[in-house]
Amino acid sequence: MATLLRIFGWLGASILIVTILESILKTLKNYQIMGSDIITDYGLNIICLMGISISLAVSLQLINGYTGQFSLGHAGFMAIGGYVSAFTTKSLLAGSGDERGFISTLIIYVIALSIGAFASAMAGLLVGIPSLRLKGDYLAIVTLGFGEIIRLVIENIETVGGPRGYIGIPKFPNWQWLSTSAFSGTFSSMSWIFLFAILTVIVVHNIVKSSFGRSLIAIRENEIAAEAMGIDTAFYKVSAFTISAALAGFAGGLYAHLYGQLVPTTFNFVRSVEIIIMIVFGGMGSITGAILGAIVLTGLPEWLRLMAGLRADWMPQWMIKTFTYLPELRMIIYSSLLIITMLVRPQGILGQYEFSLSRLLKKNKTTKTNSEEKKA
Amino acid sequence: MSGKEILETNNCTIRFGGLTAVNELNLAIRESEIFGLIGPNGAGKTTIFNLLTGVYAPTSGIIKFLSKRVDGSKPCQIAAMGMSRTFQNIRLFASMTVLENVMTAYHVRTKQNMVDAIFRSSRHQADEKQQRDFSLELLSIFNLAQFADEQATSLPYGNQRRLEIARALATNPKLLLLDEPAAGMNPQESVELMHLIGSIRERFNLTVVLVEHNMKVVMGICERIQVIEYGKSIALGTPQEVKNDPKVIEAYLGGG
Numbered sequence: 001m002a003t004l005l006r007i008f009g010w011l012g013a014s015i016l017i018v019t020i021l022e023s024i025l026k027t028l029k030n031y032q033i034m035g036s037d038i039i040t041d042y043g044l045n046i047i048c049l050m051g052i053s054i055s056l057a058v059s060l061q062l063i064n065g066y067t068g069q070f071s072l073g074h075a076g077f078m079a080i081g082g083y084v085s086a087f088t089t090k091s092l093l094a095g096s097g098d099e100r101g102f103i104s105t106l107i108i109y110v111i112a113l114s115i116g117a118f119a120s121a122m123a124g125l126l127v128g129i130p131s132l133r134l135k136g137d138y139l140a141i142v143t144l145g146f147g148e149i150i151r152l153v154i155e156n157i158e159t160v161g162g163p164r165g166y167i168g169i170p171k172f173p174n175w176q177w178l179s180t181s182a183f184s185g186t187f188s189s190m191s192w193i194f195l196f197a198i199l200t201v202i203v204v205h206n207i208v209k210s211s212f213g214r215s216l217i218a219i220r221e222n223e224i225a226a227e228a229m230g231i232d233t234a235f236y237k238v239s240a241f242t243i244s245a246a247l248a249g250f251a252g253g254l255y256a257h258l259y260g261q262l263v264p265t266t267f268n269f270v271r272s273v274e275i276i277i278m279i280v281f282g283g284m285g286s287i288t289g290a291i292l293g294a295i296v297l298t299g300l301p302e303w304l305r306l307m308a309g310l311r312a313d314w315m316p317q318w319m320i321k322t323f324t325y326l327p328e329l330r331m332i333i334y335s336s337l338l339i340i341t342m343l344v345r346p347q348g349i350l351g352q353y354e355f356s357l358s359r360l361l362k363k364n365k366t367t368k369t370n371s372e373e374k375k376a
Numbered sequence: 377m378s379g380k381e382i383l384e385t386n387n388c389t390i391r392f393g394g395l396t397a398v399n400e401l402n403l404a405i406r407e408s409e410i411f412g413l414i415g416p417n418g419a420g421k422t423t424i425f426n427l428l429t430g431v432y433a434p435t436s437g438i439i440k441f442l443s444k445r446v447d448g449s450k451p452c453q454i455a456a457m458g459m460s461r462t463f464q465n466i467r468l469f470a471s472m473t474v475l476e477n478v479m480t481a482y483h484v485r486t487k488q489n490m491v492d493a494i495f496r497s498s499r500h501q502a503d504e505k506q507q508r509d510f511s512l513e514l515l516s517i518f519n520l521a522q523f524a525d526e527q528a529t530s531l532p533y534g535n536q537r538r539l540e541i542a543r544a545l546a547t548n549p550k551l552l553l554l555d556e557p558a559a560g561m562n563p564q565e566s567v568e569l570m571h572l573i574g575s576i577r578e579r580f581n582l583t584v585v586l587v588e589h590n591m592k593v594v595m596g597i598c599e600r601i602q603v604i605e606y607g608k609s610i611a612l613g614t615p616q617e618v619k620n621d622p623k624v625i626e627a628y629l630g631g632g
Contacts, residue, residue: 211504224431227431228452230455231452
């Protein structure tokens, strides 16, 4: 009973956070600074992508960061989840148009995304099994191969459009109480994306901070010792792959319904590497780091692109000129940022540091009591 | 001391290519004794530990633990049956805290599953509390409780060795295998370790098998000793008997 209450509490809190976030964005969208919009439609789009990136990076952290198995196939899991759920919604909603109610449409979406996540989990199970025999680079090569196989298989299935891409995927229904013109269309899925990002963080955090998670970390730290302490390393490695794949599959489903179309080349090797870079940049083995990496590395190239349009009366000529050239330099800035990070902080920006609200509160309390003691 | 055997091997042999690391070994370890396994460097003592704990499967022969055959079982299965070990080169979970190291080993006995963990059920919370309380108690027996929240590798060497023993005990073993527990300890620490091994045997009702080069420790606490050379057993008996065995003297000092 208490458990059920806690689950509803967490769900409620997540919905509240998403609602607040959305309201802030909606308010910001009505204002302008220096004659240009603070947030454009394009900017909102990037924010949606950030949410998906957070889910992907945090779920990958479970395999790469905590269990210490190097997987390069996350885009493959995302692709499976995306295509399967898109196919499901398209078949279930075929011909029904808009006359369905909000709740019944919603249920269809949840079912479709879950089926996508399940398919992806099965693929994770399949990939997890070779991980029992392979280590390090060899495992990376197998997972990389897996990702490419998935992409090639999709390119050869005519039902989902083959190499031309899968189009006409229905978009998300709005959250009724929030829907306004500013957030219809592309941004209808924003709330879902962020709700899922928060749930991913909660799920991964709860797994890691438990007996189960300690076993995963033990495998990363010393596999022989973990096995000798009675931890069934085979089972835990496969579990990590399966859970992570399921979460990535769900994120893939959200991605599919965000744009209403999928192209197989989106899920190539580069996509997997991008997700890896996010967690390496933020810090392997840190959820906070994965979130930071996802936000910065998704946002930075796009933000640099936006800088070109930024000008105001007070700006000197050189400033405007620099801003104009920034977009051309964005890949150089992106890569130098990564090189500098690896040179200065090879463990990632946050290393294994984890943000903790309770620790923050505790620290405040102790500093308070300390200062009170000093006064006395 | 009961005469019942907790662990037996019968003509156990393992070959790595042309090298016979352990040759037709017969071990019989009795319940709640402290048993020493000694021999010159490279005699195959650690390989014997790896055989017993399931890291290697024997090429031929039988291993019986608690009257059940365990040769060919996975290390985690053997550990769950109640055999736990420490390592010659320390294998702590480096990035974890001292407390987490011990709690991780408690996992064999955990009652929570992954779903409990994800939803933070009351079973999860009760189990976590039990793990924490038990581990802290174990740490305080080893005088490590004050380091509970420090990173395991930040401890001095001797404490790391003792933490490894504490971690091995968290799996609730019946048989504890210690691989050179006194290596790198100063004489003072070695003496403390001897007392510690004696007291944890009483407290946890353990059988202890010890591989050790420090003869003061071996002769001081072991009730029976088996001497290994080139993978073969050359002597078995009480410390006094072994010490005076001409074969043992030859193995250590060379033939005259």
